[in-house]
Amino acid sequence: MTATPVLQAVSRLDLHVHEWHWPFAHERRDAIAAHFADARRSKPAMFNGRMLLARNPRFVGDSFCADYFQTDFACFLALRDWGFPDRSVFNGFGMGALRTSDGAFVLGEMGAHTANAGKIYFPAGTPDLNDLRGDIVDIPGSVARETAEEVGLTPADYRAADGWDVVTDGSLTAMIRILDVDMPGSALQARIEANLATQEDQELSAIHLVRSTADFTETMPRYIRAFLAAKL
Template structure:
């Protein structure tokens, strides 16, 4: 088991080979009692949380644009326990960010709803990988990104032009794998569509779209890694 990604550096990714291992994750297996106790605490504080299934990495390596890894299906409660012990050597988290770019060059991010774990935080619509994001055991990045963006904002990534290359940044909270998707619509039009979608949802995961028009903009509540992504976008237009 290994993780060799340099921290806080944006790196290009041309090949992704992250596979789903059907065996239990050692971190979940070896910490069952602590995970159960932690879940009681989390769910008591926020009854809206759901102990669903997601994936957690047991290995992730980067070499000359190639990203390779092994992941396992775990419970959400296992991930929450990992967040408290993210320095463990045998487990790590990764998630994919589609970066919606409007026709007028802005970024369209989101602010999480008050009932969510990341209440008030601003980042791009995203969610952890789930077993359904793997096809024949191999992760499908676009499948995950498109599902999460559609579920949270109603925007259709298939209607946008995806850049060929992914990028990543490794942070203490997880590895962010991101890719720009270029829409023809202006930021105002995209934001209005997302806002209408949120208003029609009885239990929305986000409270509002957040438009970022230049590198100097720093909306309140930005996740720690977001300034690096914003700066990268506007310096690589």
């Protein structure tokens, strides 16, 4: 990834799942299995569940469109760790950008046991079968679910923006929806930290507030910094 991340605002997401035979998963299945076995030796909590990756991204009018297909986490992990050798496939996921009443954005730091240990970003998750509504990939639902699971906030706790910021960085596409919370940053941080303390299997190890670009760190992915730089 050398090019600068690209942001584009849209009003709608038009995302559908289709059956597709992924050549990468078939042709490299033995190497993928070995890679996942190695990864699980250091992080045994990893689970090889079903998930959704995407192809054919396009902007049509005020919509972002893409075609999704089913795969498993082992294939995704290999694709990511090997630098996305199949450029026809991308990871298209939703994120909830929590913004407090005093203008701070709230981000979580992934725990050491997770596949993205140490990375700092908004509540998010690559969509899985729980995010399907018929053949529609429900990214708004995914954002609400991940926000509830990771930080304990439900749609009653925030106002979700009508539109989305689609941020593309190489083979990653984040569909980010701002979630405004009527609470100052320090209070929301304390509330989320109290919730984390009650979780038996928490994904996050810390909560961070970002009020300006001075709060950026290298553990925040480039697309996160690009989004924040445009919004702060």
